[in-house]
Amino acid sequence: MTQTPATAKPDFSGLSALYINCTLKKSPEESHTQGVIDRSVAIMEANGVSVDQFRAVDHDIATGVRPDMTEHGWATDEWPSLLPRVLAADILVIGGSIWLGDNSSVTRQVIERLYGYSGVLNEQGQYAYYGRVGGCLLTGNEDGLKHCAMNILYSLQHIGYSIPPQADAGWLGEVGPGPSYLDEGSGGPENDFTNRNVSFMTYNLLHLAAMIRGSGGFPAYGNQRAAWDAGCRPDNANPEYR
Template structure:
């Protein structure tokens, strides 16, 4: 059954084709989702000219409207971000700020257009902060209408101040692989439930 779609937004600071650990983990989430009948794509945000702002379209060639169309077409959104200074990347924060515009958008039943879409997070870094990073991202995503399933974060954090990146590991940790599989299972399960039984109309 391939009735669900997913979009992984990679919030690396590096443009393609530079290697990206957050993109590596994001792609692993998408692969795991494929085992549950979910198809989709990975998009690196910095490859697009996404402007600062909190509107649907900041004009003058803004790259966000095209990415927003992909978000709106997907049932599942995964934000893959590195940790910088203990926080989500600046690129992830730009994405969340742009999604703030969804608060003002609604369907003919008064529901935000993001209602019924589920969200997960993938985090990588060489410092502590994976739980803090995912907490910041999830709070913002819930505020703009996404639904978060149980255990919806997968992450890898290397040795503090270390020089090894997730993408360079010869063998991926079983704990991260197992968590990624769980996240995919939960995302697909909840997305299918919400697709079959949408949120009620606004009161």
């Protein structure tokens, strides 16, 4: 294929990504979700992207929607020590398993804790997660993949993440107690549909993150909380706000 400006390989070096695996299994137990995550991570690293990842269930994360739940009655909370890793990443990918047709309890907990910081403003007066890109990866042996992806991607965009086209991928095995993604003979790692979607998702995350970085961040015009509070409205430019 002839390389045109639209198809030439871009430079993704300097970007960073964080994968949060919301499996119910503590390390080092095998996680089928991790198997799908590993495929996406391999693409990221092959393109010079710095990758960080952790399993949420390995940490003592309190339940709640505040940045630090020790200030709200909890004895311990490791989320404040994990949040800087979220904020350091240009790309956030939430991986999780499907249970009863819905996201795992750990996935919901992570989203709630992300939400707890969403009211904080960045240096441009925008909400904290502006300028970052989000996606999700899912595994399971029952229906619900699209439902779970819709829930995660809606949540991420609502708190400020930008979502590129086809920002989700996953693998569903035989409905019921059949083989899971990494089980011998499951066909999961060889599944062309899943592999294609994981690849497209990963590159689309990279493309959008690079576009935002190249623009100096997500444009701040018209979406600054500080400006709105100062009186800047569509019918009032408020020239006193700087």
